[in-house]
Amino acid sequence: MRISKLTLIAGICAVASGHAAHAAIVSMGPFAGAYSEGFEGRSFYWTSGTTPVFGGAGTMHERNMGTLILTGSWSFRTVVRPYEGRIIMGSPGGWMEYNFNQDMSQFGGYFATNSGTPDGRAEFYKQGALVGSQTLAAPASGAWTWNGWRSDTGFDTVHIIGNYTSGGFIMQDALQASPLPAPGAAALVGCGVVAVVRRRRNDT
Numbered sequence: 001m002r003i004s005k006l007t008l009i010a011g012i013c014a015v016a017s018g019h020a021a022h023a024a025i026v027s028m029g030p031f032a033g034a035y036s037e038g039f040e041g042r043s044f045y046w047t048s049g050t051t052p053v054f055g056g057a058g059t060m061h062e063r064n065m066g067t068l069i070l071t072g073s074w075s076f077r078t079v080v081r082p083y084e085g086r087i088i089m090g091s092p093g094g095w096m097e098y099n100f101n102q103d104m105s106q107f108g109g110y111f112a113t114n115s116g117t118p119d120g121r122a123e124f125y126k127q128g129a130l131v132g133s134q135t136l137a138a139p140a141s142g143a144w145t146w147n148g149w150r151s152d153t154g155f156d157t158v159h160i161i162g163n164y165t166s167g168g169f170i171m172q173d174a175l176q177a178s179p180l181p182a183p184g185a186a187a188l189v190g191c192g193v194v195a196v197v198r199r200r201r202n203d204t
Helices: 002-020 185-203
Strands: 035-037 045-047 051-053 058-062 068-071 088-090 096-113 120-126 129-136 145-162 170-179
Touching: 058 068, 096 120, 129 145, 145 170
Parallel strands: none
Antiparallel strands: 035 170, 045 068, 051 058, 058 096, 068 088, 088 170, 096 145, 096 170, 120 129, 120 145
């Protein structure tokens, strides 16, 4: 009977691992990531090309006109100032792309717009294939709003696209990201706990 129960536990673990590998992109609340980016320690400037972020764990790009702005405040149809610190980042010309050096499982931060056109979307890719897309909340008032997402499949690229005509004018601050755990690690840890508890009960 003991062998059959352990076999059942192993079967449940295998099913759990397989199920976790197929989870979609889902929204999540605020979290403290393994990597963070607040754009502090940088000068106020317009820049183009590739810019390192998250302590070197990734890069950011603007994919239309190639222009990024780091500034202490930004006025268009409303004024947006930093959520924290002294610097915010955004693009007037188009949508933003983040590329990571490894697969990530979580990404989020605070987003705002000064364009008067609310909201946008976040798209997640892995090796060029779309993993999923989620709505990004950014009120027309310019208020900072948390947006966060997670995925058990992982992603290496994130697109931040505003609903304004160009896809730009989404300000970003206090960003967080966490890498994807080793395949099945979470499920195996949980199953290991179950197996240990089962063994201790049998030994008493």
